[in-house]
Amino acid sequence: MTPEPDPLEPLLDAAGRSTQPADPAWDHLPQRLAQTPQQRRRRRLWWLAPPAAAAAAAVVFLALWRFTPPVQADSPPIEVKRLDVDLTVLGAADQDEATLYMPLLRLGPFTVGGAPLTPRRTGQALVKDHRLILNLQKGDNVVRFSDVAATIDPTSVRFVSTTDPVGTQVIEQNFEYDLVNADALLHRYIDKEITCVGRDGRETTGYLTAHDPENVVLASAPPDPARQKPRETQVLPRRTLQAIRLKEVPADLLVKPTLVWKLHADKPGQHDTTVSYLCGFVKWSADYVALVTPGVAGQPDLLDLTGWVTLNNESGTTYEKAGLKLIAGDVNRVRDPWAPLLPQAWGHALPSSGPWGGRGGGVPKELVEKSFFEYHLYTLTAPTTVRDQETKQLKLLGQTGVKAQRRYVFDPYRDGSQNLAVELVARNEKENHLGVPLPKGRITFEEIDADGEAAVTGHTEIDHTPVKEELTLRHGHAFDVVGEFKQVDPTHFEMRLRNHKTTDVQVRAVGRIQLGQKVAESSLPFVMHDATTAHFDFPLRANAQQVIRYTIEGKPEIPGAIP
Amino acid sequence: MRAVTLTDREIACRAGEGDVPAFVQFVGRYRAPLISYVYGLTGQRDDAEEMAQEAFCRAWEKLPTLRQPQRLVSFLYRIAHNLAVSEGRRPRPVTLPAEPAADPPRDDPGADVHRAVAHLSDEHRVVVSLRHFAGLSHEEIARALGVPAGTVRSRLSRAYDRLRPLLAHLLED
Numbered sequence A: 001m002t003p004e005p006d007p008l009e010p011l012l013d014a015a016g017r018s019t020q021p022a023d024p025a026w027d028h029l030p031q032r033l034a035q036t037p038q039q040r041r042r043r044r045l046w047w048l049a050p051p052a053a054a055a056a057a058a059v060v061f062l063a064l065w066r067f068t069p070p071v072q073a074d075s076p077p078i079e080v081k082r083l084d085v086d087l088t089v090l091g092a093a094d095q096d097e098a099t100l101y102m103p104l105l106r107l108g109p110f111t112v113g114g115a116p117l118t119p120r121r122t123g124q125a126l127v128k129d130h131r132l133i134l135n136l137q138k139g140d141n142v143v144r145f146s147d148v149a150a151t152i153d154p155t156s157v158r159f160v161s162t163t164d165p166v167g168t169q170v171i172e173q174n175f176e177y178d179l180v181n182a183d184a185l186l187h188r189y190i191d192k193e194i195t196c197v198g199r200d201g202r203e204t205t206g207y208l209t210a211h212d213p214e215n216v217v218l219a220s221a222p223p224d225p226a227r228q229k230p231r232e233t234q235v236l237p238r239r240t241l242q243a244i245r246l247k248e249v250p251a252d253l254l255v256k257p258t259l260v261w262k263l264h265a266d267k268p269g270q271h272d273t274t275v276s277y278l279c280g281f282v283k284w285s286a287d288y289v290a291l292v293t294p295g296v297a298g299q300p301d302l303l304d305l306t307g308w309v310t311l312n313n314e315s316g317t318t319y320e321k322a323g324l325k326l327i328a329g330d331v332n333r334v335r336d337p338w339a340p341l342l343p344q345a346w347g348h349a350l351p352s353s354g355p356w357g358g359r360g361g362g363v364p365k366e367l368v369e370k371s372f373f374e375y376h377l378y379t380l381t382a383p384t385t386v387r388d389q390e391t392k393q394l395k396l397l398g399q400t401g402v403k404a405q406r407r408y409v410f411d412p413y414r415d416g417s418q419n420l421a422v423e424l425v426a427r428n429e430k431e432n433h434l435g436v437p438l439p440k441g442r443i444t445f446e447e448i449d450a451d452g453e454a455a456v457t458g459h460t461e462i463d464h465t466p467v468k469e470e471l472t473l474r475h476g477h478a479f480d481v482v483g484e485f486k487q488v489d490p491t492h493f494e495m496r497l498r499n500h501k502t503t504d505v506q507v508r509a510v511g512r513i514q515l516g517q518k519v520a521e522s523s524l525p526f527v528m529h530d531a532t533t534a535h536f537d538f539p540l541r542a543n544a545q546q547v548i549r550y551t552i553e554g555k556p557e558i559p560g561a562i563p
Numbered sequence B: 001m002r003a004v005t006l007t008d009r010e011i012a013c014r015a016g017e018g019d020v021p022a023f024v025q026f027v028g029r030y031r032a033p034l035i036s037y038v039y040g041l042t043g044q045r046d047d048a049e050e051m052a053q054e055a056f057c058r059a060w061e062k063l064p065t066l067r068q069p070q071r072l073v074s075f076l077y078r079i080a081h082n083l084a085v086s087e088g089r090r091p092r093p094v095t096l097p098a099e100p101a102a103d104p105p106r107d108d109p110g111a112d113v114h115r116a117v118a119h120l121s122d123e124h125r126v127v128v129s130l131r132h133f134a135g136l137s138h139e140e141i142a143r144a145l146g147v148p149a150g151t152v153r154s155r156l157s158r159a160y161d162r163l164r165p166l167l168a169h170l171l172e173d
Helices: A008-018 A022-033 A044-067 A102-108 A183-188 A344-347 B010-017 B022-044 B045-065 B069-089 B109-118 B124-132 B138-145 B147-168
Strands: A080-092 A123-135 A139-145 A151-160 A168-176 A191-199 A203-211 A215-219 A233-237 A241-245 A256-264 A270-279 A282-293 A299-314 A319-328 A367-372 A375-380 A385-386 A390-410 A422-429 A441-448 A454-462 A471-476 A481-488 A492-499 A505-512 A517-524 A525-530 A533-539 A545-551
Touching: A008 A044, A008 B109, A008 B124, A008 B147, A022 B022, A022 B045, A044 B109, A080 A282, A123 A139, A123 A256, A123 A282, A151 A168, A151 A256, A183 A203, A183 A471, A191 A215, A191 A471, A215 B138, A282 A454, A282 B010, A299 A319, A299 A422, A344 B124, A385 A390, A390 A481, A441 A471, A454 A471, A481 A505, A492 A505, A505 A545, A517 A533, A533 A545, B010 B022, B010 B045, B010 B069, B022 B069, B022 B109, B022 B124, B045 B069, B069 B138, B109 B124, B109 B147, B124 B138, B138 B147
Parallel strands: A080 A319, A282 A441, A390 A505
Antiparallel strands: A080 A123, A123 A270, A139 A256, A151 A270, A168 A256, A191 A203, A191 A241, A203 A215, A215 A233, A282 A299, A299 A390, A319 A375, A319 A385, A367 A375, A390 A422, A422 A471, A441 A454, A481 A492, A492 A545, A505 A533, A517 A545, A525 A533
């Protein structure tokens, strides 16, 4: 009789299979082990214990009796533990250049997290790292502060000990970024003995004299400063080698970029500290989806507006459970004078924000908006982990039933002499189901087609739009409303607008003049939008034509010229 | 590249002399069960991985002081256990709720199993972890822990008896 199989064991096996390592830090464990010194084996010298104890007691007694020196305990190593981190990301500017001093990027082709880091819009973020420093000694200490962004601007580092703000000061700071890689490692072995293993398994041992991507040069003997003994050298092409064997990794080579401080502390022990710094290659942008429901019988169109924040982190480190803040607005930046000038094309290489589908699961965290100086600050209500080489998307807003008027704009200097652009104009007000500051970003238009599916009908971009301002969404060009523009003579202009639709439309014709000129006469009332732009707003009936004639006068000014 | 598979004892001897690749082989062999083991103790999936790495580092650091190389696995589990216990006692800074994704879903049977295994005694938990999370045979567990194979079987049997009522809701499905 076969015993009934026990269902418990497969259940336990399945639980074991579901717990596989997922933390990328496992990949760095070998380096961490290589840098961790091992304790020495204790010898079993039991018989020495009683006399040693007696001798030690005698010494202590004598010391206490005769002298009063400071007791120097065997100090435990200084440890730095991360408590939490805040990340404030500035919106990426249109013409973003290297505005931070990021020394690691000057080393040439550099990879963060395995991906090549090519020059493009850098973005920047302020990192506020809250850490506990344990076992500080009174006086000067050397503190190694790792897990900082690879793109850190070391000139922006600010350190504060909340335990003893006055008595704890950074005397000296070094940013160490001589990271372990094959070339850096090999370079440390110049004039040292290494072994090259050929593809045929033959081993060649010698003293490394030089190396480049093609060859390794070995000498038969160590360098002789007196040059009395000639050295034989051998050039080994690297393509013929299967391995190069080195003795050990030099202790001063780092696995990750590290800030090394000489820190003076008046108060020994544990210090609660906050370190803030700027880093590059963290950026965010706003993306919106506007689902347009066309209005019928002269009613305005309705928009369902959904906004997403796309956050991109390529700074070379992960921010675990970070408090996230985003600043919207064009923050002034000063270009790093040492940064190489990038080709213009790189400045527009925006990272793809990924497909729109698949977001339906909803994001449980919300971005809360507040005013901040002359900008707007969006704070995520709960911490989030921002991983290195990650694009994260967070919901910014979801407004429905936003009324938008359709406007046909004839701007021949911008769109050509025939086309009328279609704009959806909505007031950014609470009464219109909106009333939130909208950061600059891209808008994707969608419309429900005959099958009831949402179809993409275009894209546009909006600028930062404050509350109570007009949100203008440019939505392609009209088919049935056309225009003509004609310069009759140097001062007389004529625009003809024709509506071939079966409904009335609202039209704006844009007249351009130069500085120093003005519109002297016009056949329709107009409003000067700015010094060089006149707006003629009027309704255009179905199957009707409107002619606008205007005359300009005055001599154009040359901007900047001294009158 | 190392092609030879070393025994735990050989690894203990080599790693005690500072052989990192040998110890890395040991890490690859035991990290999954150790994560499961710590996960059961702490109930925190992410912390478990971090703590398991810390346990490997501490084991590496103290390895030269290990007098019985055949007890390397017990040594590792003891370190991980102490770490998990001391971490549980440490006052944590007050933080906002963690990401929902970091917490195991309520209906995750794996999380229930790990919580149940955490209720076992230390010696039972280790054998269950090595048997089911590392996939070792009874004989391999016996060698790793330095106990007879019969002891491993009896400990497993008692562990199953304790687990059955705790996991009854999953076993009935």
